[in-house]
Amino acid sequence: MEVIERCAIIGLGLIGGSFGAALKEHGLARHITGIDRCEQTLRQAMGSGIIDGSSTVVAGALAGCTHIFVATPVGSFDVVFEQLSQHAEASALVVDFGSVKGELSMRMHRRFPQLNYIPAHPIAGSERSGVGAASASLFRNRKWIITPLPQTPSVQLSELRQLLLAVGAVPVDMDPMEHDRVFAAVSHLPHMVAYGLVGSIAAMEDAWNLPLSRYPGAGFRDFTRIASSDETMWADIALANKAEILESMELFRESLEKIRQAIACEDRSALLESFRGAREYRDAIVRHMEEANA
Ligand SMILES: NC(=O)c1ccc[n+]([C@@H]2O[C@H](COP(=O)([O-])OP(=O)(O)OC[C@H]3O[C@@H](n4cnc5c(N)ncnc54)[C@H](O)[C@@H]3O)[C@@H](O)[C@H]2O)c1
Numbered sequence: 001m002e003v004i005e006r007c008a009i010i011g012l013g014l015i016g017g018s019f020g021a022a023l024k025e026h027g028l029a030r031h032i033t034g035i036d037r038c039e040q041t042l043r044q045a046m047g048s049g050i051i052d053g054s055s056t057v058v059a060g061a062l063a064g065c066t067h068i069f070v071a072t073p074v075g076s077f078d079v080v081f082e083q084l085s086q087h088a089e090a091s092a093l094v095v096d097f098g099s100v101k102g103e104l105s106m107r108m109h110r111r112f113p114q115l116n117y118i119p120a121h122p123i124a125g126s127e128r129s130g131v132g133a134a135s136a137s138l139f140r141n142r143k144w145i146i147t148p149l150p151q152t153p154s155v156q157l158s159e160l161r162q163l164l165l166a167v168g169a170v171p172v173d174m175d176p177m178e179h180d181r182v183f184a185a186v187s188h189l190p191h192m193v194a195y196g197l198v199g200s201i202a203a204m205e206d207a208w209n210l211p212l213s214r215y216p217g218a219g220f221r222d223f224t225r226i227a228s229s230d231e232t233m234w235a236d237i238a239l240a241n242k243a244e245i246l247e248s249m250e251l252f253r254e255s256l257e258k259i260r261q262a263i264a265c266e267d268r269s270a271l272l273e274s275f276r277g278a279r280e281y282r283d284a285i286v287r288h289m290e291e292a293n294a
């Protein structure tokens with residue numbers, strides 16, 4: 001993999017900061033310009049050696065950048081891509097790391113066809129946000145989905161795959177619409193359910209006038225970890241992948257209703273069947289994840 005002489009990362013939070021740190025750790029980029037609207041974030045990223053230069057605005061910050069990585073919340077893409085269309089060099093490769101692709105990435109392409117744009121999505125992260133949570137090893141052994149657009153030159157695609165492999169990730173190609181359906185189910189729905197569950201417990205605490213928050217154990221903590229995730233990022237995802245998330249929520253509602261009915265009817269065998277099916281499915285998924293990480 002040829003070293004990138006000069007690149008820019010827009011959005012120096014958990015994902016942008018981790019990517020910058022990974023580029024540095026593996027010696028993949030000589031000069032990284034960090035662009036973020038938050039000055040404190042840029043100071044922190046400079047202090048940690050993640051970036052070599054910084055700017056709070058895109059204008060004037062992209063000279064000589066052959067690669068531009070966009071790691072801001074998906075709700076900012078229209079504004080950020082508009083700025084890129086005005087200030088990126090014509091040959092620069094633009095890659096976004098947003099959690100939604102599908103219609104969103106097609107809209108970016110339709111609106112800004114002059115950009116050499118490849119949509120991508122790292123399947124790595126955490127409930128923490130901000131550059132303080134960044135880690136050079138975040139992407140190690142993690143899938144990194146690429147959803148090429150029909151006109152994406154194959155030479156640029158293979159260059160991106162090489163780069164992702166070099167930061168330790170596992171690049172996987174996927175159709176953009178399929179991406180949004182898959183991640184609505186396995187990532188976006190769990191976040192909506194975790195937020196909804198915690199919200200409902202807070203409401204029960206009020207309604208029942210009982211100190212519920214004093215008693216949770218590890219089960220609550222494991223299940224709700226992701227309800228501590230950044231609300232801007234998740235509100236943006238919910239709206240950008242609205243149709244797929246609504247459909248997955250409807251199927252979830254039906255599944256929960258089946259369990260509710262079995263409890264109401266004291267149908268023990270229906271409960272056992274539901275719980276066994278879920279346990280076996282989850283165990284197989286976790287086994288598969290552990291094998292992939294071994
Ligand atoms: N957190 C995860 O688990 C995860 C995983 C995979 C992909 N993603 C995607 O990566 C992107 C970033 O997520 P994150 O967790 O790093 O978020 P974050 O909140 O940690 O960081 C976002 C950064 O973008 C900056 N920013 C916001 N709007 C901006 C704008 N218009 N111009 C310049 N800077 C701006 C913020 O100041 C912040 O520093 C999102 O699109 C998200 O969907 C997140």
Ligand SMILES: O=C(O)C(=O)C[C@]1(C(=O)O)C=C[C@@H](O)C=C1
Nearest residue numbers: 099122123124125126127187226
């Ligand atoms: O580990 C977490 O906390 C995450 O939420 C990471 C997670 C996920 O759902 O797995 C969240 C959103 C991303 O787009 C990719 C990864």
